Amino acid sequence: MAGGDKSNNPVLLQVENLKKYFPIQGGKGNAKWVQAVESVNCFIRKGETFGLVGESGCGKTTLGRTILRLHEPTSGRIIYDGEVIYDGANGKNQPNMLPYRRKMQIIFQDPSASLDPRMTVGEIVGEALDIHNMCKTKEERTNRINELLETVGLNAEQSNRYPHEFSGGQQQRIGIARALAVEPEFIVCDEPISALDVSIQSQIVNMLEDMQEELGLTYLFIAHDISVVRHISDRIGVMYLGNMVELGESRELYANPLHPYTKTLLSAVPIPDPEVSKTRQRIVLEGDIPSPINPPSGCRFHTRCPYATERCKTEVPEWREIEHDHFAACHIL
Amino acid sequence: MAKYICKRIIMAIVVLLLIASLTFLLMNLVPGGPFLSEKAPSQAVLDALNAKYGLDQPLHIQLKNYMVNALHGDFGVSLKMQKNRPVTDIIIEMFPVSLRVGIVAVIVAVICGVPMGCIAAYYRGGKMDSFLRVVMTLGISIPGFVVATLLLIFFGVKLHWLPTMGLNGWTSYIMPAFTLAFYPMCYLGRLSRSSMLDAINQDYIRTARAKGVKGKAIIFKHALRNALIPVVTYLGPLTAGIVTGGFVAETVFCIPGLGRYFVQSVLNRDYPIIMATTIFLAALVILMNLVVDILYKVIDPRIDITKGGEH
Numbered sequence: 001m002a003g004g005d006k007s008n009n010p011v012l013l014q015v016e017n018l019k020k021y022f023p024i025q026g027g028k029g030n031a032k033w034v035q036a037v038e039s040v041n042c043f044i045r046k047g048e049t050f051g052l053v054g055e056s057g058c059g060k061t062t063l064g065r066t067i068l069r070l071h072e073p074t075s076g077r078i079i080y081d082g083e084v085i086y087d088g089a090n091g092k093n094q095p096n097m098l099p100y101r102r103k104m105q106i107i108f109q110d111p112s113a114s115l116d117p118r119m120t121v122g123e124i125v126g127e128a129l130d131i132h133n134m135c136k137t138k139e140e141r142t143n144r145i146n147e148l149l150e151t152v153g154l155n156a157e158q159s160n161r162y163p164h165e166f167s168g169g170q171q172q173r174i175g176i177a178r179a180l181a182v183e184p185e186f187i188v189c190d191e192p193i194s195a196l197d198v199s200i201q202s203q204i205v206n207m208l209e210d211m212q213e214e215l216g217l218t219y220l221f222i223a224h225d226i227s228v229v230r231h232i233s234d235r236i237g238v239m240y241l242g243n244m245v246e247l248g249e250s251r252e253l254y255a256n257p258l259h260p261y262t263k264t265l266l267s268a269v270p271i272p273d274p275e276v277s278k279t280r281q282r283i284v285l286e287g288d289i290p291s292p293i294n295p296p297s298g299c300r301f302h303t304r305c306p307y308a309t310e311r312c313k314t315e316v317p318e319w320r321e322i323e324h325d326h327f328a329a330c331h332i333l
Numbered sequence: 334m335a336k337y338i339c340k341r342i343i344m345a346i347v348v349l350l351l352i353a354s355l356t357f358l359l360m361n362l363v364p365g366g367p368f369l370s371e372k373a374p375s376q377a378v379l380d381a382l383n384a385k386y387g388l389d390q391p392l393h394i395q396l397k398n399y400m401v402n403a404l405h406g407d408f409g410v411s412l413k414m415q416k417n418r419p420v421t422d423i424i425i426e427m428f429p430v431s432l433r434v435g436i437v438a439v440i441v442a443v444i445c446g447v448p449m450g451c452i453a454a455y456y457r458g459g460k461m462d463s464f465l466r467v468v469m470t471l472g473i474s475i476p477g478f479v480v481a482t483l484l485l486i487f488f489g490v491k492l493h494w495l496p497t498m499g500l501n502g503w504t505s506y507i508m509p510a511f512t513l514a515f516y517p518m519c520y521l522g523r524l525s526r527s528s529m530l531d532a533i534n535q536d537y538i539r540t541a542r543a544k545g546v547k548g549k550a551i552i553f554k555h556a557l558r559n560a561l562i563p564v565v566t567y568l569g570p571l572t573a574g575i576v577t578g579g580f581v582a583e584t585v586f587c588i589p590g591l592g593r594y595f596v597q598s599v600l601n602r603d604y605p606i607i608m609a610t611t612i613f614l615a616a617l618v619i620l621m622n623l624v625v626d627i628l629y630k631v632i633d634p635r636i637d638i639t640k641g642g643e644h
Contacts, residue, residue: 070542070640101545113536117635162634178540203342 006234006250007046007325012186012218013067016041018076019088020059020066024293035292036062038242038300039076041319041327044186048240049212051233053226053265055289059242060222064188067220068104069097080104080186100182102132105179109191111171117165121174122159125149128181146197148177152207169200176207179213188220193228205232226269230254235325238262241300242292243320248326258328260305299331307332338623344621352615353608357396360607367602386412388604393485399608408612409605414598420609424591428613431590432548432581435576437506438513442571446518447564450525454560455552457530465522472519481512481585489641498587505586510583524567528560535559539620562633570623572617 018040021033037059044050052060065071067078075088085100108114115124125145128134135141136332146156152173163171170193189208193201205228211217223229229236229252237247238261247261257263264283273279285304290296296303302312309331317329368374368382383389387398402409408420415423453465488508489497496505532538535557541555583593591610598606629636 065539068543070539098545103545106543108536110536110541114540114561116537116541116555118633127541127546131545164635178544182544232457 006045006048009047011043012046012081013044013075013220014079015043016077016079017088018063018066018078019074020062020071021074032293035242035295037066038295039319040239040242040244041235042244042247044218045234046185047212047216048216048234049221049232051229051236052220052222052237052239053224053229053236056224057289057292058239059292060224061190062237063239064106064190064220064222068106068188069094070106098131102182103184104186104188105182105184106188106190107172107175107179107192110195111168111175112163114173114175115171115178117163120160120162121154122164122172123150124163125159125178125181128178128234132182134182143183148181149174151180151211152177168196169203172196172200172204173207176204176211180211183215184217186218186220187330188222190222191224194223194225201228226265235238237264241250241289241295243300243329244327245301246326246328248323248328252323252326256323256326258326258333259330260307260332261301262328299329338627340382341623341626345616345623348619349612349615350400353398353400353612356608356611357399358392360602361392361395362602363602365602367604369602403608403612406456408609411603411606413601413603414594414606418628420605423594423606424613427589427594428577430588431592432576434500434506434509434513434582434588435572435579437510438517438575439568439572441510442518442521442575443568445514446521447525447561449518449522449553450527451529451557451560453522453526453528454533466526469519469522469526473523475515477512477516477581478585479578480515481508481582484508484512485585490632495624500588509579509586509588510540511581512585513575517567517629518576521564521567521571523566524562525560528563532556532560558632562629564623565628565632569621570618573614573621577617 018037019035020037021035024034027146028212034327040063042050052063054060060070066073069078069086073086073088073095076086077084077088078086080100080103083095085095085097087094091284106169119127122142122145125148126141129144135144145159149156149159154173154177161173164333166174172195174193192208193204196204208219209232212219219232221229221232233250235248236250236253238245238253238259240261246253246257246262248258253262254266264285265282267281283306286303290300290303296313298314299305299308299312299317302308305312311331315331317331319327319329322328322333351545366388368379374382380389387395390398399409406421410417412422449465449469453462453469456462485497485508488495490528494504495508496502499505500509533552535556538551538555541551546554577591577595580592580596582588594606595610595614598610
């Protein structure tokens with residue numbers, strides 16, 4: 001987490017030019033596409049927490065799921081721990097994800113919807129163990145399930161209950177136990193706390209932090225609440241309309257935001273101090289987010305950017321390292 | 334649970350009493366009577382017959398007498414169709430015929446309909462889906478007598494593959510059972526297609542994929558088990574309706590079943606038979622609905638049937 005420098009850790013996950021388009025209007029041929037993720041480049045280091053922020057509908061969740069190939073990418077490359085798990089150049093001939101499902105896991109946003117209502121908690125957690133043949137005997141399996149439930153703060157006796165018998169926070173703990181069952185290295189936390197009560201949110205965040213320390217996990221933490229992301233992340237990526245617009249070390253990004261969108265986003269974070277709040281200048285954007293079906297030409301942010309020039313309308317800005325370990329895509333930098 | 338079932342049974346008896354009274358009154362409102370025919374009997378004969386079967390008394394006395402007798406298990410005798418034969422005997426004779434054909438039909442409907450819907454959902458948007466949807470839409474829109482007649486013409490008259498009437502040997506079950514099954518099969522298909530599509534798009538399916546569950550296992554283990562919940566709802570009334578016999582299928586294929594007999598009894602104003610078959614059918618529907626509600630608890634752990642409708 002925020003403590004300890006992880007900038008020298010080896011890269012665990014590398015994403016190159018990743019695109020994910022969803023077809024709309026069903027038909028083949030001249031179908032339209034929702035360009036949910038457009039040419040995203042990023043990398044995540046071993047043991048770090050990579051925060052991903054952006055408005056609703058900007059493609060954070062899609063990016064997280066596409067990295068795990070829960071959505072099949074449209075093009076680009078995903079490299080996990082030195083092995084290519086997706087390469088758009090190979091068409092439909094892609095590696096089998098099964099071995100990687102043990103290493104890469106996900107915690108979903110809506111805990112109640114993401115648990116099969118007809119399975120008991122024990123079955124939900126145990127299914128993952130069965131698929132990856134992780135337990136040889138029945139006894140070992142039961143012990144492992146109980147152990148996992150206790151790790152996330154539930155009782156072993158609760159393994160025969162169904163998900164609906166639990167509260168939202170407990171359901172999310174089940175979701176976490178389920179993700180941890182296969183002993184993963186990398187977990188996508190897809191807004192794991194946004195569906196929970198505020199009082200429960202901190203419990204879950206703290207639990208995730210403790211687990212990272214104990215198990216040496218790497219997180220991709222998706223959220224729209226910047227203050228949570230700031231608290232938990234080592235590095236932060238900012239997304240706008242399917243594009244990654246800025247990526248930097250957490251403190252650096254806060255102190256020195258480069259991209260106009262990041263500046264706007266940070267200026268909108270509420271500060272619990274009325275004095276500071278009064279003097280701070282808030283940047284307010286004009287207009288709405290454009291549709292990802294017909295994204296603006298050039299830089300996707302140019303329709304709302306206060307600094308936009310003619311060049312921004314025609315030319316897509318290049319993703320480059322502006323300062324050490326601080327990337328952005330903007331013409332004016 | 335036991336308390337709940339007792340409550341439901343008591344409610345069922347009340348409902349049956351209401352249905353019986355209503356049928357009794359409606360039936361007597363319809364003009365005509367069991368002893369009228371082309372060769373009108375003399376008034377004296379008519380009076381004597383009415384007096385013998387108690388039809389000369391005021392309606393409320395008749396109703397009271399019928400109820401008292403019915404609660405003692407005596408549903409009267411047939412007035413016309415099988416004169417003086419106890420109605421219970423007739424039902425005991427005819428119901429098994431309808432039941433046998435009906436059970437075959439229910440099995441066919443479920444075994445073909447549910448997989449049809451699942452396959453359509455699995456290949457959604459594809460050619461297979463379009464084809465099955467056309468078949469299912471046809472199945473719901475073509476009336477039973479058309480299906481029965483077409484089957485009769487092709488397999489019975491033209492090809493001589495299947496017997497055209499009666500119930501002798503298993504081959505004679507094919508056409509009537511299919512006639513009865515065709516509509517519910519297609520309805521079940523559509524129902525399971527839509528509930529399957531609904532289930533496939535749920536978050537827990539994504540969870541299963543994240544665990545590494547393979548394509549087919551996702552469909553059968555996760556999606557189907559959840560998609561079956563609405564299908565089971567339809568199965569209760571469907572079974573009750575089919576096993577009591579389809580009028581069309583039994584008429585076209587000359588099967589001496591309850592469905593055909595029920596309609597004939599109405600046409601003949603054979604009051605005791607109308608009453609008994611109506612009560613029997615209603616009881617069966619109520620029973621099947623109770624069975625479905627209990628099954629619900631088994632297949633959907635979220636439902637607590639003993640408390641209102643809330644989860």
